[in-house]
Amino acid sequence: xxxxxxxxxxxxxxxxxxxxxxxxxxxxxxxxxxxxxxxxxxxxxxxxxxxxxxxxxxxxxxxxxxxxxxxxxxxxxxxxxxxxxxxxxxxxxxxxxxxxxxxxxxxxxxxxxxxxxxxxxxxxxxxxxxxxxxxxxxxxxxxxxxx
Numbered sequence: 001x002x003x004x005x006x007x008x009x010x011x012x013x014x015x016x017x018x019x020x021x022x023x024x025x026x027x028x029x030x031x032x033x034x035x036x037x038x039x040x041x042x043x044x045x046x047x048x049x050x051x052x053x054x055x056x057x058x059x060x061x062x063x064x065x066x067x068x069x070x071x072x073x074x075x076x077x078x079x080x081x082x083x084x085x086x087x088x089x090x091x092x093x094x095x096x097x098x099x100x101x102x103x104x105x106x107x108x109x110x111x112x113x114x115x116x117x118x119x120x121x122x123x124x125x126x127x128x129x130x131x132x133x134x135x136x137x138x139x140x141x142x143x144x145x146x147x
Contacts, residue, residue, distance in 0.1 A: 001031070001033040001034055001035065001136070002030075002031070002137050003030070003031055004030050004032075006028050007027040007028055008141050010140055010141075011142070014027065014094055014141035018093050019093040019095060019145075020095035020145075021095075022093075025072060025073035026072065026074065027141075028070065028072040029069050029070045030068065030069040031067060031068055031069050034109055035109050035134050035135050038110065039112050040062045040064070040079070040113045041064070041065055041067055041079070041107060041109060041110070042059075042061045042062075042107070042114070042125070042129060043061075043063070043105065043107050044059055044104075044122070045057040045058035045104070046103070046104050047101050048102065049096070049099075049100075050096070050101070051097065056122040057084055057086075057091065058081070058084060058092065059083070059084060059125055060081050061080055061082060061114050061116065061125055062116075063078050064079070080116075080118045080120070082120045082121060083120070095145065096143060096144065097145070098145070100143070101144070102140055102141070103140065103142070104140050106137070107136065107137045107138075107139075108133055108135070109133070109134040109136070110134060111134050
């Protein structure tokens with residue numbers, strides 16, 4: 001299973017248009033190689049380099065396993081977006097206070113739908129997802145704020 005973006009390569013810099021220094025819209029993402037027995041997809045976008053601990057930039061759960069990606073500046077056509085560390089639903093782009101941070105886009109294939117409300121938090125999602133994981137793929141982008 002893979003997750004990729006036409007906007008940046010794995011390990012490369014995320015263009016500023018996808019950050020708080022630009023339009024702050026989600027980058028285009030492509031998914032492939034989804035296992036046949038997948039019942040739902042889950043996407044987590046995190047900054048493990050945040051000073052106060054991992055910052056959660058986007059959570060989408062219960063996406064259809066037929067989902068082949070997400071267009072730039074879009075919402076998923078299936079599933080639910082959860083509440084991020086910004087305290088809101090939807091994508092919140094990279095906005096590190098200083099230095100270069102890594103942003104991890106992790107796609108999970110699950111063998112079940114998650115029984116969660118439509119506005120679940122990251123912690124609620126993490127508390128139930130592990131037993132359902134079939135496969136996972138990561139895409140890592142880097143960003144440092146323009147000063």
